[in-house]
Amino acid sequence: MKLKGAIIGCGFFAHNHMQAWNEIKNIEIVAVCDLDKKKAISFSKKFKIAHYYTDINKLLDLENLDFVDVVTTMETHLSIGKILSKRKVATSIQKPFAENLQDAKKIVSLYEKTKTPLMVHENFRWQTPLMTLKKLEKQYQLKKPQYSKISFRHANPVGYTNQAYLYDLEEYLILDVGIHLYDLSRFFLGEATSVYTINQNTNKKFKGETAFTSLVRHENGGVSIIDASISSIKTPDRFAQTLVNVEYENGSIDLDYDYNITVHKKGLKKLHKGNPRKLKWISKPWDQIQESIVNTHNHFISCLNMKRVHDTSGADNIKSLSLVFASYQSNKHRKEIQLNEK
Numbered sequence: 456m457k458l459k460g461a462i463i464g465c466g467f468f469a470h471n472h473m474q475a476w477n478e479i480k481n482i483e484i485v486a487v488c489d490l491d492k493k494k495a496i497s498f499s500k501k502f503k504i505a506h507y508y509t510d511i512n513k514l515l516d517l518e519n520l521d522f523v524d525v526v527t528t529m530e531t532h533l534s535i536g537k538i539l540s541k542r543k544v545a546t547s548i549q550k551p552f553a554e555n556l557q558d559a560k561k562i563v564s565l566y567e568k569t570k571t572p573l574m575v576h577e578n579f580r581w582q583t584p585l586m587t588l589k590k591l592e593k594q595y596q597l598k599k600p601q602y603s604k605i606s607f608r609h610a611n612p613v614g615y616t617n618q619a620y621l622y623d624l625e626e627y628l629i630l631d632v633g634i635h636l637y638d639l640s641r642f643f644l645g646e647a648t649s650v651y652t653i654n655q656n657t658n659k660k661f662k663g664e665t666a667f668t669s670l671v672r673h674e675n676g677g678v679s680i681i682d683a684s685i686s687s688i689k690t691p692d693r694f695a696q697t698l699v700n701v702e703y704e705n706g707s708i709d710l711d712y713d714y715n716i717t718v719h720k721k722g723l724k725k726l727h728k729g730n731p732r733k734l735k736w737i738s739k740p741w742d743q744i745q746e747s748i749v750n751t752h753n754h755f756i757s758c759l760n761m762k763r764v765h766d767t768s769g770a771d772n773i774k775s776l777s778l779v780f781a782s783y784q785s786n787k788h789r790k791e792i793q794l795n796e797k
Contacts (some may be wrong), residue, residue: 457481458756461520463511463535464527465489465498467617468549472526474736476746479756483525489516506570511535515542515694522759524576524752525549533558534756535574540565540628544573547755551779552772559776563769574755574765575772579697580633580642581750582743584714584729588699589642591708591778593725593765595718600644603679605636608687611740615685627663629654632683636697636779637761638767640671640679643701646774647679648672650792652782657686663766669782672793692738714743 458481462469470546476484481583486506495507508514512652515538522545525535529551539546546566553559554577579585592595602667617622621631629652641647641781648671654664666684673679700754713728731737731746738745751767758765765771 457483457571458666458759459483459485459519459531460522460524461488461514461518462498463488463514463523463525464549465491465494465570466526468704469498469526470501471741471745471767472524472752473498473527473747475752476524477502477754478734478749480750482756485520486518494622502659514731515539515544520544522755523548526576528559529554532566536562537567540571540573541737543569543571545618545759547574547576547752548769549576550583550634550772552769552776556773556776559773561655564715564771565580566598566642566769567579572759572765573769574758575769576748576751576755577635577638577775578744578747578751579639580767581751582697582747583638584710584716584730584743585642585644585697585699588701588708588710588716591716591718592701592703595706595725597701597703597708597718597720600701601677601704602674602700602702603640603643603677604717605639605681606698606699607632607636607678607683607695608689609684609692609694610688612685613740614694619691622661624661627661628683628685629667629779630687632680633667633782634704634775635668636681636683636780637671637782638772638775639668639697639699640673640681640778642776643699644675644677644679646674647778649675649791649793650778650785652785655684655785657684659665664786667782667786669710669778671778684760687689692740693743703718 488508499507525548562738603622652669655666658665669681709717718725731743785792
């Protein structure tokens with residue numbers, strides 16, 4: 456059965472979302488919506504979408520939708536969520552989920568009350584190299600993760616020049632990139648109990664932090680080191696690759712540059728590749744992120760069809776957001792923040 460959907464928000468990243476929807480069988484995006492009429496018209500023409508709107512309620516009145524993909528900035532999510540949850544429209548919503556934990560919890564509550572599916576578009580864990588790492592963990596029976604180091608350090612400005620609003624954010628890199636990395640730490644080591652973070656501003660064009668380093672404690676006794684920067688000069692620059700090292704009781708896995716993955720286990724050393732698929736519309740340096748959008752969409756639709764809770768549900772994403780806002784508190788007060796202290 457073909458599912459009909461709409462995209463709300465026709466900005467820079469929505470183009471990647473639409474290309475990814477075109478890769479998925481039995482899906483039709485029948486309409487788009489944006490407050491900027493010119494953007495909505497241009498987007499609908501580019502992708503040959505039948506209808507465009509500037510008002511969400513009108514969109515919902517006139518279209519029979521199975522789901523909506525919200526690709527707007529975080530300050531709009533609560534107001535949009537109020538409308539979509541009341542209409543009981545299954546929703547995938549772009550990260551950051553909300554400006555604060557209160558709003559995030561309000562959105563989750565709205566969808567829970569109407570029993571409407573809600574997923575946060577948290578796509579790093581759906582990147583092929585990260586999915587491959589997780590599969591290798593199971594394949595080699597690596598158990599009891601004890602440590603992870605997750606690093607995203609680049610200097611290629613392509614990560615922010617297409618999204619000029621990022622320059623003016625008082626809180627930038629942790630909300631934009633850190634949310635992904637904290638989610639990965641939970642993905643590999645389980646739930647967190649505390650965080651200690653130091654922020655830096657290494658690019659004065661930005662109001663907010665442009666580098667950070669976090670130390671996260673996990674419920675299982677494990678520890679994660681998480682760091683990111685937009686000022687790490689390397690040749691060649693490998694935006695937007697994430698480096699990961701996970702150590703277990705009986706081995707370890709390293710995800711290095713260019714999707715090279717090495718598994719170590721009691722004298723055993725095995726090399727693997729985690730390259731993203733090469734789709735026609737994907738281009739470097741965005742390849743692993745763009746391809747992950749297809750994987751994320753597939754998870755969203757699969758869970759809708761099977762009527763199961765999404766791995767990156769709204770409720771789950773609150774746990775990553777808790778790390779984000781605790782990190783800002785940690786940097787401000789220069790101390791470790793317990794997650795139940797916030």
